[in-house]
């Protein structure tokens with residue numbers, strides 16, 4: 001993405017870029033490379049799969065189904081149910097074609113991929129049959145693509161929006177990167193532990209804009225009491241991370257973007273839960289934090305970023321299972337003079 005941004009802009013003057021589609025494409029390709037060992041950039045399937053992920057997240061938002069709140073009105077959701085089933089079929093066909101292609105090419109492939117390992121396990125288990133395995137492998141991949149793409153890309157987009165509205169924080173993050181890495185090479189994963197302020201920016205972004213604002217709906221396995229409320233078995237439970245993260249009883253000036261609140265481990269400390277908690281906590285947290293750190297850090301390291309106009313970036317939120325921006329982020333950018341030699345080698 002950095003290389004594309006560099007080659008798409010002019011050397012000296014600022015160019016305008018719409019970041020959402022670029023960031024989502026990057027997250028998607030990243031996951032695809034891990035799962036299938038190949039980059040789907042520009043392929044016909046990749047574009048439509050992106051649309052499918054977006055559509056699924058907007059349909060699966062906990063607040064979009066009336067029947068979840070008033071069960072006898074469940075029939076009013078018939079249209080959404082039909083759309084979800086159609087979407088599931090399309091997604092299934094797309095993934096099946098990738099799995100079939102992988103099986104055909106598997107012998108020639110040198111690198112191990114996640115799908116390769118799963119298919120090998122399938123072959124070594126004589127008890128299994130192909131249909132049953134597809135029923136395990138495909139949902140696993142869908143879960144990863146669904147959970148691991150726009151969560152990361154939306155977080156980078158929100159972080160950049162916040163930084164554009166707070167140029168002093170953007171400068172502070174850039175100064176830290178320059179001091180730690182310099183301008184002779186690109187930021188790498190191993191640099192992240194040495195960039196505490198960048199980490200604070202990410203934590204503060206996830207506090208204000210948690211990628212899954214109501215986490216993922218859970219169901220009580222047993223009858224229980226929570227905060228004095230009786231919860232029958234089988235009740236859908238939503239955790240409002242968004243409200244917890246902005247609770248004025250917990251946070252000083254909760255609406256303010258203040259990465260510094262996480263600098264002091266004894267300060268407001270880690271009272272956020274953007275990845276959930278307990279056994280169903282996000283298993284992709286480590287990967288998500290690294291991907292967001294590398295992408296955001298490299299964007300800050302390589303380019304000067306500015307708002308498109310004088311007015312602040314509009315921070316209106318969209319809806320769905322995840323928390324996208326209502327309008328894709330547009331920004332002005334130009335390569336940093338000091339990074340030109342690194343960028344021109346990409």
Ligand code: HEM
Pocket residue numbers: 143144147148149151152155206210211212215216217274275276277279280281282283284285287288289292
């Ligand atoms: C900034 C990035 C991310 C955020 C903020 C995030 C957040 C979350 C949250 C809030 C949950 C629900 C936890 C709960 O209900 O208690 C979740 C679940 C999940 N996440 Fe993430 N996630 C991110 C990245 C990823 C990545 C990169 C992957 C995969 C590679 C991933 C895979 C999953 C899976 C498979 C689940 C379902 C776990 C289960 O149901 O047991 N996530 N994530």
